[in-house]
Amino acid sequence: xxxxxxxxxxxxxxxxxxxxxxxxxxxxxxxxxxxxxxxxxxxxxxxxxxxxxxxxxxxxxxxxxxxxxxxxxxxxxxxxxxxxxxxxxxxxxxxxxxxxxxxxxxxxxxxxxxxxxxxxxxxxxxxxxxxxxxxxxxxxxxxxxxxxxxxxxxxxxxxxxxxxxxxxxxxxxxxxxxxxxxxxxxxxxxxxxxxxxxxxxxxxxxxxxxxxxxxxxxxxxxxxxxxxxxxxxxxxxxxxxxxxxxxxxxxxxxxxxxxxxxxxxxxxxxxxxxxxxxxxxxxxxxxxxxxxxxxxxxxxxxxxxxxxxxxxxxxxxxxxxxxxxxxxxxxxxxxxxxxxxxxxxxxxxxxxxxxxxxxxxxxxxxxxxxxxxxxxxxxxxxxxxxxxxxxxxxxxxxxxxxxxxxxxxxxxxxxxxxxxxxxxxxxxxxxxxxxxxxxxxxxxxxxxxxxxxxxxxxx
Amino acid sequence: xxxxxxxxxxxxxxxxxxxxxxxxxxxxxxxxxxxxxxxxxxxxxxxxxxxxxxx
Numbered sequence: 238x239x240x241x242x243x244x245x246x247x248x249x250x251x252x253x254x255x256x257x258x259x260x261x262x263x264x265x266x267x268x269x270x271x272x273x274x275x276x277x278x279x280x281x282x283x284x285x286x287x288x289x290x291x292x293x294x295x296x297x298x299x300x301x302x303x304x305x306x307x308x309x310x311x312x313x314x315x316x317x318x319x320x321x322x323x324x325x326x327x328x329x330x331x332x333x334x335x336x337x338x339x340x341x342x343x344x345x346x347x348x349x350x351x352x353x354x355x356x357x358x359x360x361x362x363x364x365x366x367x368x369x370x371x372x373x374x375x376x377x378x379x380x381x382x383x384x385x386x387x388x389x390x391x392x393x394x395x396x397x398x399x400x401x402x403x404x405x406x407x408x409x410x411x412x413x414x415x416x417x418x419x420x421x422x423x424x425x426x427x428x429x430x431x432x433x434x435x436x437x438x439x440x441x442x443x444x445x446x447x448x449x450x451x452x453x454x455x456x457x458x459x460x461x462x463x464x465x466x467x468x469x470x471x472x473x474x475x476x477x478x479x480x481x482x483x484x485x486x487x488x489x490x491x492x493x494x495x496x497x498x499x500x501x502x503x504x505x506x507x508x509x510x511x512x513x514x515x516x517x518x519x520x521x522x523x524x525x526x527x528x529x530x531x532x533x534x535x536x537x538x539x540x541x542x543x544x545x546x547x548x549x550x551x552x553x554x555x556x557x558x559x560x561x562x563x564x565x566x567x568x569x570x571x572x573x574x575x576x577x578x579x580x581x582x583x584x585x586x587x588x589x590x591x592x593x594x595x596x597x598x599x600x601x602x603x604x605x606x607x608x609x610x611x612x613x614x615x616x617x618x619x620x621x622x623x624x625x626x627x628x629x630x631x632x633x634x635x636x637x638x639x640x641x642x643x644x645x646x647x648x649x650x651x652x653x654x655x656x657x658x659x660x661x662x663x664x665x666x667x668x669x670x671x672x673x674x675x676x677x678x679x680x681x682x683x684x685x686x687x688x689x690x691x692x693x694x695x696x
Numbered sequence: 697x698x699x700x701x702x703x704x705x706x707x708x709x710x711x712x713x714x715x716x717x718x719x720x721x722x723x724x725x726x727x728x729x730x731x732x733x734x735x736x737x738x739x740x741x742x743x744x745x746x747x748x749x750x751x
Contacts (some may be wrong), residue, residue, distance in 0.1 A: 414745070421709060422708075422709065422712060422737065422740045425713045426733075429716040430716075432713075432716040432717055432720050433716040433719055435720050436720050538730060540730065541712070541730065544737060
């Protein structure tokens, strides 16, 4: 998974939020590779790897699904997000305002901010499992725990949430620096966890590690489950065009290959390493295996692993809280950034109390993508197809409308149908529905724009 | 100091990954592996800010 933002809070730095990025500010590929590698080695990777085991993924399905699913994600960044970003060189918000109008962007900001808070909450949960290891009175959450597990657990989550919010209030430049320093070390700790676990396994045969048997009543997923998850866990960022904010600075199309670093180090190696940790627990304890990242990492590599879990969680939760605050502030410009950040931190801390977001992370991440990705389809239609199909480009801006009903319906109707179909067709993960929802949004936007879209004012 | 920080930092990374490899191969026990990794972690976070670019 990834945190949501990359920008700085330093007001002296021009972020070109409401204008095209000028040529002098463009950056070469090297600026993107390290950033993507660090961002996709987050605290939540410690949760996703074990969940694959719990969903009964077999060894072959896991490896092939990760290789191909991450390849699909990289290709999406390279051939969809990067060309759109380079053509426009605007932030997602600025472009959305031109298409959807100010009021609709406010609704998008609310959905975005709320989902950021829940994601950051899952990261707080993961960090709390590490901080709680020295305290035996803390009952670590298991798969079936959806509610806070007790007072001691809640106290640790609240302390972490308050600390993270306080740092986010100061801006996250220090945390960003720590994240930068930690990235290569953190990747090695992930690898070390796996290496140190191998000699403890009762059997190193792949079919005895990734047995293909679901745990704790979870549905079973195979190749397609892993493939779609690897492709769409960041759907909001690539297909949803959230990364326009970053890639608008790309000097060359080859910058779009940089997410490969994050996909193959974070979403491939780190997930496999984390899943190996849990596979060992399953071999030892069966259905009673602990899934809490803190204790299982402590068992593998000790205090270094606990530090890694906390840093991985903190460095990704912190910018996410900050960005959620910005999204809330964008919604209600009259509140200060500090107030917005405190609200975001509060929501994040409350979410962190409930292990449900971490224990159901595969589902939550799928819903997150399904809700936010469709706006990317609307942008793609606007950029590449609007002229050819005879619909207005940037219709809200050109008509002076502050609310494009066609865009709203094209966004929420497919997302709602997608959400409903996951339950109706008993899909094991929401990521199965992401692509149909995204395509449906694009098609619906074309139809609705012709029928009810705002018409540009005549010159 | 900056000149020394880079090789020491690289050694710290080596100290993070080599002990688990030695443990896997049965050359060391788990406690020394964990301590070496912890010391390497501390050394890494002291040296990294001295030579790594922050952005």
